[in-house]
Amino acid sequence: MTSTPSRLQQKLEGEQFVFTTEVCPPKGADCDTFVAVARELAPHVDAVNVTDNQGAHMRISPLAAAALLQREGVEPVFQLTCRDRNRLALQSDLLGAAALGVKNVLLLTGDHISFGDHKEAKTVFDLDSVQLIDVASRLCRGEDLSGRKLHGAPSFFIGAAAAPEAEPFELTLFKLRKKIAAGAQFLQTQAVFDPAACQKFHQAVAPLGARIIAGIIILKSAGMARFINANIPGLNIPDTIITELENSPHPHTTGIDIACRLAAEIKPYCHGIHIMPMGLERGVAAIVSSVSA
Amino acid sequence: MIVSRQKPIEDILSSLDGCRSVFLIGCTKCATVCKSGGEEEVWQMQEELLAAGIEVTGSLVIDEACHMLRVSRDLRSKQQMVDDADSILVMACGAGIQSVSAATSKKTVAALDSLFLGNIRRFGQFEQKCSLCGECILTQTAGICPVTACAKGLLNGPCGGMDNGRCETDQESPCAWAEIFERLQKTPQSCDLESYRPPKNHGKVPKPGKLKLPK
Ligand code: SF4
Ligand code: SF4
Numbered sequence: 169m170t171s172t173p174s175r176l177q178q179k180l181e182g183e184q185f186v187f188t189t190e191v192c193p194p195k196g197a198d199c200d201t202f203v204a205v206a207r208e209l210a211p212h213v214d215a216v217n218v219t220d221n222q223g224a225h226m227r228i229s230p231l232a233a234a235a236l237l238q239r240e241g242v243e244p245v246f247q248l249t250c251r252d253r254n255r256l257a258l259q260s261d262l263l264g265a266a267a268l269g270v271k272n273v274l275l276l277t278g279d280h281i282s283f284g285d286h287k288e289a290k291t292v293f294d295l296d297s298v299q300l301i302d303v304a305s306r307l308c309r310g311e312d313l314s315g316r317k318l319h320g321a322p323s324f325f326i327g328a329a330a331a332p333e334a335e336p337f338e339l340t341l342f343k344l345r346k347k348i349a350a351g352a353q354f355l356q357t358q359a360v361f362d363p364a365a366c367q368k369f370h371q372a373v374a375p376l377g378a379r380i381i382a383g384i385i386i387l388k389s390a391g392m393a394r395f396i397n398a399n400i401p402g403l404n405i406p407d408t409i410i411t412e413l414e415n416s417p418h419p420h421t422t423g424i425d426i427a428c429r430l431a432a433e434i435k436p437y438c439h440g441i442h443i444m445p446m447g448l449e450r451g452v453a454a455i456v457s458s459v460s461a
Numbered sequence: 462m463i464v465s466r467q468k469p470i471e472d473i474l475s476s477l478d479g480c481r482s483v484f485l486i487g488c489t490k491c492a493t494v495c496k497s498g499g500e501e502e503v504w505q506m507q508e509e510l511l512a513a514g515i516e517v518t519g520s521l522v523i524d525e526a527c528h529m530l531r532v533s534r535d536l537r538s539k540q541q542m543v544d545d546a547d548s549i550l551v552m553a554c555g556a557g558i559q560s561v562s563a564a565t566s567k568k569t570v571a572a573l574d575s576l577f578l579g580n581i582r583r584f585g586q587f588e589q590k591c592s593l594c595g596e597c598i599l600t601q602t603a604g605i606c607p608v609t610a611c612a613k614g615l616l617n618g619p620c621g622g623m624d625n626g627r628c629e630t631d632q633e634s635p636c637a638w639a640e641i642f643e644r645l646q647k648t649p650q651s652c653d654l655e656s657y658r659p660p661k662n663h664g665k666v667p668k669p670g671k672l673k674l675p676k
Contacts, residue, residue, distance in 0.1 A: 251613075255660060277620040280612055280630045291613065298617035299660045313660070331621045339642045342654040343618030350657065358621060401622030401629035 174271035175243050176215045177325035180354060180379040186440030187456050188245060188356075188381060190217035193233035195226065202233065203240055205449060210242040212453045215272055217245040217356075217442070221252060223400070224284025231261050235268040245327065246270045249278025254294035255303065255313055262304055266322030274327040274356055275300045279401060298346045301328055305351030327381075328352035331402050332360055332369035341372055348376045356442050358402050359385035361409060363433040370437035382438035384431050386451040387423040390414040424451040428458040435459055462491040463554040464579035464587045467502065468572060474513055476570045477548065483510055483570075484539070484546035485520035486561055488553040492526070494581065497573050498552030506552060506572065518545040526557025533564040543567065595665035601652045603644040608661070610637035616658040 179186050191206045193199075206216050218233040234244035246265050253261065262273065277297045281289050295303065303313050310321035328347040334340050344355070355378050360366050366382060373380060385403075387393045390413040393405045409426055416422035431441050441459060443452050467473075477483060485503050492498030500522050507517045519542030523535050536543055543549065548568035551558040555575040562569040579587035592609045598616070599606055608614045612630040619638035622629025626639035642654065 293613045296615040296617050329621050334624045
């Protein structure tokens with residue numbers, strides 16, 4: 169366990185623009201493809217997020233997935249949600265991650281069970297995301313939630329989620345301020361589509377000190393965009409984008425173009441970009457090179 | 462009040478498998494208001510049991526089936542009918558059913574599913590407002606309970622799925638935190654959204670819950 173900051177933290181704190189992306193851990197014990205995809209993406213980005221039973225669909229543990237990437241030399245961002253674990257499990261997973269060398273954590277509430285593939289499961293939510301961020305900060309200070317001393321304190325780069333386009337904006341700001349006060353050092357946003365909303369978000373949040381990593385999603389088709397609008401909480405893809413995809417003879421290429429364009433437009437309002445490739449991994453390199461150019 | 466709903470009749474009949482005779486119990490309070498175990502429903506159940514070839518030895522609609530002493534006393538007053546039955550079918554909440562099972566050694570069959578502590582919006586419409594968490598925070602949340610009204614029970618504000626003030630789990634329902642926010646805008650209260658709310662103390666309500674008033 170070393171206390172050297174992660175590359176992601178060093179770059180963000182050194183005012184360098186960062187790129188991250190994400191790979192969904194597999195449903196099953198075979199992680200070959202998962203690791204291969206992450207390795208392929210790694211040269212283009214600073215870190216690779218591993219999602220936590222995303223959309224409440226059961227997959228392998230993000231802790232195991234993050235450790236696998238760490239072992240491969242790919243810097244992970246370990247996503248951890250409050251949906252499936254109580255405060256003991258959350259703390260022990262955080263400490264476990266630290267022991268395996270994982271430093272970047274993205275601490276989330278988690279999508280509701282009703283979206284997933286185990287709808288009859290009991291939801292936990294023993295802590296909420298603000299409390300989880302507070303717990304991670306306490307662990308870094310060498311004590312657990314009950315105030316007991318730790319044998320070896322972890323050092324995390326703590327991230328939280330933000331939804332810049334959700335209304336009422338003022339209400340979401342209250343929670344963000346609490347997240348930052350509790351110890352969030354960077355904010356990863358939901359997929360954004362409106363540069364004006366990003367500008368407003370940046371104005372409101374940048375003074376609070378947290379670094380902003382804006383989310384960009386690669387849309388493969390108009391059908392996928394409509395599906396996301398109907399099924400993924402908090403994402404609102406505008407009709408203009410859906411029409412553009414619909415009228416395109418090559419929707420994959422158009423989807424990547426749209427993502428490149430959005431990324432360039434929002435770059436002034438963030439400190440980094442998180443790319444959700446949604447199966448179009450080749451888009452990641454394209455977006456990174458178009459924004460960096 | 463405790464909101465309950467009758468189990469499907471097929472399930473009730475299959476739980477009564479092998480019983481030729483039944484004694485029926487309802488409750489005059491919550492189960493009556495929910496139309497799951499009042500006088501009228503007990504009578505309807507009697508008809509359905511008869512139609513299924515099960516004899517009903519007698520029935521009793523108890524004033525508060527959750528009252529253990531009263532249930533024992535009332536059952537004793539119908540001792541013969543109870544003794545004649547193979548089992549007792551109870552149309553009351555889970556608390557009421559257990560007052561009965563504690564008072565008799567007969568097979569006790571549950572006719573209702575107990576759902577939640579509910580408010581009555583209007584006749585026949587019930588809503589959960591409180592989940593009996595053991596440390597009420599309504600004073601700090603503008604009189605709206607996020608432990609219950611938020612699908613995730615979040616204490617520090619809305620989740621990322623909230624949009625246009627609606628809940629991610631149901632676009633028809635308001636997000637509890639949007640409601641709290643709106644109420645605070647209209648009537649400033651002695652609470653604010655800025656302060657950190659620590660995790661709940663789940664030790665406050667032991668499981669099973671017990672309370673003994675000092676003498
Ligand atoms: S905070 Fe909510 S659940 Fe707890 S006692 Fe008050 S109303 Fe009930
Ligand atoms: S949208 Fe609001 S009420 Fe629904 S789960 Fe999220 S915070 Fe709770």
